[in-house]
Amino acid sequence: MSNVKTPEDLLDRILRAAALHPDRPALSGHRGRTLRYRDLAVAVLATAKGLRRNGFRPGDQMLYCVRPDPSGIVLLLGTVAAGGVIVFLDQRWDTATFAARAASVGARWAANESVLYTDRRIRPGAHALTLPDYPALGIRTLRAGPWLPGVPRGSLSVSGLAKGRYPLDDEVLPGLRGDPHAEAVVIHTAGTTAPPKAVVHTRGSLGSNLTVLAAHCQIAERATVFTHQLMVGLPALAVGAHWRLPAFGPSARMDPVRFARGMGRATHTFLRPSDLSALLTAVSERLAPRPPALQQILVGGAPVLAALVRRSLEVLPGVGVLSVYGMTEILAVAIADEEEKLTASGPGDPAGALLPGVTARVAGDGELILTGPSLAKGYVGGPALTEFATGDLATLDGRSLVLHGRKRDLIVRGRTLIYPALYEPLAESIPGVGHAALIGIPDDAGDERLLLAVQPAGQPVNDHALAEQPKESHTRAAAPADPPSFSVLFDHPLAATIRSALPGLVDEGSLPDEIVVVSAIPTVGRGQAPDRVALRRLLANPPGDS
Incomplete structure (x- = not known):
C-alpha cells in the first residue's frame, strides 16, 4: 500500500465548501456585488458548460487578462472546470x-477587459498596451465588460457565460473528474527575465497548500479575506470563508488610504513589505482609518525585516504579522510569526519552519534547494521539475529556515524583481554611456530604491587621470578594476539624456528612481563585472567632482 498522499484538488475543495455553506457569502467585488457559495458554484459550472458548448476542449489554454473581480474569478474557475488551463497575463506589461509572453504558449482562447480591445488612443487613461491581433492568430476571444468598438466579432461575454442555463445531461465536465495532476495555470515568473519563464502548476500543486496555508494563517469559516492574491483568496474559498476583492488600480503602496478604507470588516489581508510600510504610515499619521476587525496580516513577495514587523505591532497592536516565504515555482514554503522575527539573535533573516510536506536541502555553495507537494510541474516546453534551486542562500536548523541573501544579483522593487544584467546593456546602448550598473538601496520596509550609475564614454571622465587608466571607455572590460579617484559628476548632462531615453527601452516598472553619473564604476573579478557592494559604499557618502 502506497504511503504517498494524493494531492488535494483545487476545484474539488471549493465546490465541497459550496455544498457545506451554500448561503454564506463567498466572493465580493469592490462595487458591492456578492456571490453566495451557491451562486458561485452555479456560475462556475454554467461558465464551464458554456465554454464546452462553444468548442472549448480539455487541455485548451486561456490567455487571461481580466481584472480581479467576481466575474473574473468565476471565469478562472469555470475554465478549470471545463478542463482548461489559465495563462495569466498582466495589462500593466x-x-x-x-506579446512575447502570450506567444510563449499555444493558447486557443483569450479573455480580456473589453476596453483593451479598443483603440488605445481613445481609452480612459490612455493605456499603452496594444493587444495582439487574436482573430488573425486563430484565437477565440472573450470580453469582460460591455461590447465596445474594437471588440472582435463573435467574442463571448464572460458574464453571459456565467448566466447561461443549460439542460441537465449526463456529461461530466472534464474539470470535475478530480485529476490533481491536470495542468491548471501558467504563471510567468515575477520581474523581467530573458527569455520569460512560464511556470506550469497543476490542480494538485495549487490545492496542496490550501488546507495548510489556511490553517497556518488562521483563516477559518467566518474569516473575511481582503486581497487580490489568488494564493490567499483561493484557500479562503476552500474553507468556506469570505473573499473580498479590492478595487483594481494603484497598490496599497501607491494609495494606502483607499486600501485602508476599502478593508471594512476584513479579518485578514495580504501585503508586500512596501505596501505594509505605506499603510502603517497612513494609519499612524491618521490619514487612513485603523482597520477595525483586522486580525492578521500576511506579508510576502520580498524580504520581511524585523524593523517592519516591530513597527506594524506598534501601529496596529493586536494584529498578528505572518511572513510567508515562497515563490512562483513552489508556493508557500515556510511561515514565520512576529515572535520568530523579533527574537532571532543570529545572522540572517528567519523564514520560519518549513510547511508540512516541504523538503529542503542546502547545496555546497549555500543555495537553498526545495521540493514538495506545491512544486510546479515545470516550465512550458521543459522537463518535469523534481526540485527547485531557489537562488537564495540559506541555512537549516532542523526544519527552521534562515535566509542569507541572494546567490545572484536581484533587486526587489515593489512588486517587481529586477535582474540588473538584463538592463545594464540597454543603458549602455544610449549614446554617451560607456558603462552602467544598477544597484538597489534597501530601506526598512525590505523594498529597494533603484539607482542607475553610469560612466560616460568617449570623453574624459574626470579632470584628473585615474591612476594612468585610459580616459576613454567603450567596453566593460576597459573599465578600471579599482578606481582610485571616484567622484559623482553632479549636474552632468548625460543624466538628462538617459532619463529621456530609458522609457523607450525598458518597461515602466523597471525605470530607475535615480540616475547618477560617476567618474568610474568599480569592478571585480576577471570578468570586470560591476562591484555593486563597493558602488553602494561609495555612493553612501559620494565625493563631488572637482
Missing part, C-alpha cells in the same frame, strides 16, 4: 512583453 508593455506591448512587446505582453
Whole structure:
C-alpha cells in the first residue's frame, strides 16, 4: 500500500465548501456585488458548460487578462472546470512583453477587459498596451465588460457565460473528474527575465497548500479575506470563508488610504513589505482609518525585516504579522510569526519552519534547494521539475529556515524583481554611456530604491587621470578594476539624456528612481563585472567632482 498522499484538488475543495455553506457569502467585488457559495458554484459550472458548448476542449489554454473581480474569478474557475488551463497575463506589461509572453504558449482562447480591445488612443487613461491581433492568430476571444468598438466579432461575454442555463445531461465536465495532476495555470515568473519563464502548476500543486496555508494563517469559516492574491483568496474559498476583492488600480503602496478604507470588516489581508510600510504610515499619521476587525496580516513577495514587523505591532497592536516565504515555482514554503522575527539573535533573516510536506536541502555553495507537494510541474516546453534551486542562500536548523541573501544579483522593487544584467546593456546602448550598473538601496520596509550609475564614454571622465587608466571607455572590460579617484559628476548632462531615453527601452516598472553619473564604476573579478557592494559604499557618502 502506497504511503504517498494524493494531492488535494483545487476545484474539488471549493465546490465541497459550496455544498457545506451554500448561503454564506463567498466572493465580493469592490462595487458591492456578492456571490453566495451557491451562486458561485452555479456560475462556475454554467461558465464551464458554456465554454464546452462553444468548442472549448480539455487541455485548451486561456490567455487571461481580466481584472480581479467576481466575474473574473468565476471565469478562472469555470475554465478549470471545463478542463482548461489559465495563462495569466498582466495589462500593466508593455506591448512587446505582453506579446512575447502570450506567444510563449499555444493558447486557443483569450479573455480580456473589453476596453483593451479598443483603440488605445481613445481609452480612459490612455493605456499603452496594444493587444495582439487574436482573430488573425486563430484565437477565440472573450470580453469582460460591455461590447465596445474594437471588440472582435463573435467574442463571448464572460458574464453571459456565467448566466447561461443549460439542460441537465449526463456529461461530466472534464474539470470535475478530480485529476490533481491536470495542468491548471501558467504563471510567468515575477520581474523581467530573458527569455520569460512560464511556470506550469497543476490542480494538485495549487490545492496542496490550501488546507495548510489556511490553517497556518488562521483563516477559518467566518474569516473575511481582503486581497487580490489568488494564493490567499483561493484557500479562503476552500474553507468556506469570505473573499473580498479590492478595487483594481494603484497598490496599497501607491494609495494606502483607499486600501485602508476599502478593508471594512476584513479579518485578514495580504501585503508586500512596501505596501505594509505605506499603510502603517497612513494609519499612524491618521490619514487612513485603523482597520477595525483586522486580525492578521500576511506579508510576502520580498524580504520581511524585523524593523517592519516591530513597527506594524506598534501601529496596529493586536494584529498578528505572518511572513510567508515562497515563490512562483513552489508556493508557500515556510511561515514565520512576529515572535520568530523579533527574537532571532543570529545572522540572517528567519523564514520560519518549513510547511508540512516541504523538503529542503542546502547545496555546497549555500543555495537553498526545495521540493514538495506545491512544486510546479515545470516550465512550458521543459522537463518535469523534481526540485527547485531557489537562488537564495540559506541555512537549516532542523526544519527552521534562515535566509542569507541572494546567490545572484536581484533587486526587489515593489512588486517587481529586477535582474540588473538584463538592463545594464540597454543603458549602455544610449549614446554617451560607456558603462552602467544598477544597484538597489534597501530601506526598512525590505523594498529597494533603484539607482542607475553610469560612466560616460568617449570623453574624459574626470579632470584628473585615474591612476594612468585610459580616459576613454567603450567596453566593460576597459573599465578600471579599482578606481582610485571616484567622484559623482553632479549636474552632468548625460543624466538628462538617459532619463529621456530609458522609457523607450525598458518597461515602466523597471525605470530607475535615480540616475547618477560617476567618474568610474568599480569592478571585480576577471570578468570586470560591476562591484555593486563597493558602488553602494561609495555612493553612501559620494565625493563631488572637482
